Amino acid sequence: MTSMSFCGLTDSPASIENESARCRCGSIARVSCGLCLSCLLQRGLRQEKPPTESFEAALAEIDVRDTDWQLGNYQILEEIGRGGMGVIYRARQRHSRRIVALKRVLSYHADSHETLARFQREAEAAASLDHPNILPIYEVGLSEDGLPFFSMKFAPGGSLLHARTAFRNEPRKAVRLLAKVARGVEYAHSQGILHRDLKPGNILLDGRGEPLVSDFGLAKWLDTTTDLTRTLTIFGTPGYIAPEQAQGPAVSVLRTVDVYSLGAILFELLTGRPPFFGEHAIAVMRNAAEQPAPKLRSIVPGLDRDLETICARCLEGEPEWRYRSASALAEDLERWLEGRPIVARPVSPMVRC
Amino acid sequence: MKGSANTDGETSPSRFATTRWSVVLSCAKSKAANDTARKALAELCRIYWRPVFAFICRRGYSVADAQDLTQDFFLMVLEGNLLSLADPRRGRFRSLVLKALQNFLIDKHDRQKTQKRGGGMQFVSWNDWMAEAPSQLSIPATTLASWPADKIFDLRWAATMVEQALRRLAEECESRGRRRMFSVLSKYLTADRLDVSYADLSASLGVPENSVKRLLHHLRERYRAILRDEVSQTVETPGEVDDEIRYLCAALATDAR
Numbered sequence: 001m002t003s004m005s006f007c008g009l010t011d012s013p014a015s016i017e018n019e020s021a022r023c024r025c026g027s028i029a030r031v032s033c034g035l036c037l038s039c040l041l042q043r044g045l046r047q048e049k050p051p052t053e054s055f056e057a058a059l060a061e062i063d064v065r066d067t068d069w070q071l072g073n074y075q076i077l078e079e080i081g082r083g084g085m086g087v088i089y090r091a092r093q094r095h096s097r098r099i100v101a102l103k104r105v106l107s108y109h110a111d112s113h114e115t116l117a118r119f120q121r122e123a124e125a126a127a128s129l130d131h132p133n134i135l136p137i138y139e140v141g142l143s144e145d146g147l148p149f150f151s152m153k154f155a156p157g158g159s160l161l162h163a164r165t166a167f168r169n170e171p172r173k174a175v176r177l178l179a180k181v182a183r184g185v186e187y188a189h190s191q192g193i194l195h196r197d198l199k200p201g202n203i204l205l206d207g208r209g210e211p212l213v214s215d216f217g218l219a220k221w222l223d224t225t226t227d228l229t230r231t232l233t234i235f236g237t238p239g240y241i242a243p244e245q246a247q248g249p250a251v252s253v254l255r256t257v258d259v260y261s262l263g264a265i266l267f268e269l270l271t272g273r274p275p276f277f278g279e280h281a282i283a284v285m286r287n288a289a290e291q292p293a294p295k296l297r298s299i300v301p302g303l304d305r306d307l308e309t310i311c312a313r314c315l316e317g318e319p320e321w322r323y324r325s326a327s328a329l330a331e332d333l334e335r336w337l338e339g340r341p342i343v344a345r346p347v348s349p350m351v352r353c
Numbered sequence: 354m355k356g357s358a359n360t361d362g363e364t365s366p367s368r369f370a371t372t373r374w375s376v377v378l379s380c381a382k383s384k385a386a387n388d389t390a391r392k393a394l395a396e397l398c399r400i401y402w403r404p405v406f407a408f409i410c411r412r413g414y415s416v417a418d419a420q421d422l423t424q425d426f427f428l429m430v431l432e433g434n435l436l437s438l439a440d441p442r443r444g445r446f447r448s449l450v451l452k453a454l455q456n457f458l459i460d461k462h463d464r465q466k467t468q469k470r471g472g473g474m475q476f477v478s479w480n481d482w483m484a485e486a487p488s489q490l491s492i493p494a495t496t497l498a499s500w501p502a503d504k505i506f507d508l509r510w511a512a513t514m515v516e517q518a519l520r521r522l523a524e525e526c527e528s529r530g531r532r533r534m535f536s537v538l539s540k541y542l543t544a545d546r547l548d549v550s551y552a553d554l555s556a557s558l559g560v561p562e563n564s565v566k567r568l569l570h571h572l573r574e575r576y577r578a579i580l581r582d583e584v585s586q587t588v589e590t591p592g593e594v595d596d597e598i599r600y601l602c603a604a605l606a607t608d609a610r
């Protein structure tokens with residue numbers, strides 16, 4: 001569920017989960033930038049000595065104007081995320097005053113044509129998608145320094161990465177959310193676009209907790225094989241990518257790689273841990289390639305047997321044993337929600353061998 | 354959303370006659386329907402919906418029910434029933450909202466089976482609000498679980514007030530082309546002198562250290578003025594601003610060890 005489930009207290013669910021350090025003043029509540037709420041309140045108490053110079057006068061005298069704090073038609077408000085390739089800001093569109101998320105390539109990637117081309121492709125692919133569970137792209141542009149950027153819907157609920165613990169012991173909520181995500185992914189597949197990096201951090205939540213799949217940065221047109229995709233190194237996030245995807249770009253991947261990732265996300269929402277662990281990224285991928293995924297109920301015995309079957313079906317090592325499509329997965333999840341029999345059947349260990 | 358504030362934020366009796374809550378109260382006392390009072394109340398409600406929502410959630414309602422009840426509560430308030438639901442004697446906006454809310458929930462509980470909620474009316478636009486004014490309040494889960502609803506209400510009220518002041522300060526800086534300065538310096542609004550590396554800030558902003566000191570000092574002063582103005586909008590007399598701040602500080606400090 002969304003951040004709002006945290007007693008409706010905040011839009012920042014991750015922070016609810018962690019013990020914040022106690023301030024010197026003894027208070028435990030914090031707001032933006034980790035500032036202590038009590039100290040900020042205390043700052044409001046009257047001071048005997050009124051200020052001698054106005055704020056306006058000081059600003060006029062000291063030149064600290066925003067120079068790199070604008071991008072195209074957008075005023076940057078704050079940085080909200082940073083990845084390997086780009087940085088994401090909360091920004092305001094000048095004329096409409098609309099709040100958006102703005103993603104741009106980091107400047108030190110500017111000399112990499114490959115990165116720029118990939119970034120441009122991400123924007124173009126994602127901008128063509130129109131589905132209630134896919135984060136809409138508003139505009140693709142170039143900044144004055146020639147770096148591409150794009151603006152997207154701002155998702156105030158943050159990502160599933162931060163909200164995932166709210167789904168523990170709430171299997172119906174988790175399944176309902178995953179079914180919607182799977183519908184969004186299926187739609188993208190129908191448009192010829194794979195995601196290839198589905199993970200909790202790429203599933204954002206709007207103000208009502210509705211999921212929005214973001215970051216089709218690794219998406220690749222199904223019906224084309226460009227130089228770009230051939231030269232790319234391994235994409236995806238260990239723990240969520242399918243074993244065949246971890247073998248590298250030489251292996252052509254199918255839409256079942258996204259089905260695998262959806263299963264890994266569902267697994268984590270239901271059990272509180274991803275299906276595979278490892279000391280480092282390579283070890284995680286090796287474990288995923290060499291071992292079958294653990295059974296859901298070996299971790300949380302109280303979960304429904306059908307959910308175990310659904311997860312196991314998604315996490316099959318062999319792509320042909322998985323659900324054939326994201327919609328097939330969505331349909332089974334919806335059947336489970338409605339109390340109807342699911343279609344997936346457990347694959348016996350004999351068959352697996 | 355800016356207050357009908359003066360710019361220095363300090364208070365005088367004549368200015369206080371126009372703060373939002375005093376307008377609402379004076380109008381209620383004279384029993385006169387007044388558009389200005391209605392607008393003032395609506396503005397206050399738009400800012401302070403989070404404490405109401407958090408209180409209802411903490412009382413055990415589902416998120417969906419809490420959203421509906423929050424909408425219902427504000428619609429009822431704006432229809433003019435706030436003072437009839439709470440103690441009609443004068444009070445601060447915060448305490449009156451809490452009392453009215455407690456009575457509202459008792460009333461709703463009694464009529465739950467016969468009355469359909471929602472009615473399709475929306476006062477709080479969740480998505481718009483959370484995009485425009487996201488809250489980053491954080492508190493340890495163990496503390497959250499142990500605090501009663503009225504304490505959660507006070508916590509959320511204090512955070513709303515402070516975050517509203519920070520937002521106004523950020524907007525002021527932005528309107529003067531100083532958003533980046535705000536972004537860099539606002540982290541140090543409450544920092545002790547020894548915890549601030551003026552050399553680093555100087556390098557980051559590209560101005561001498563002395564200028565950084567001046568800017569930070571003025572940013573703090575401006576923040577104080579704006580926060581005081583925000584508080585003043587919810588009380589009736591100037592003397593109550595410091596009392597209200599102290600009340601909220603005390604409410605948050607109860608569990609300090």
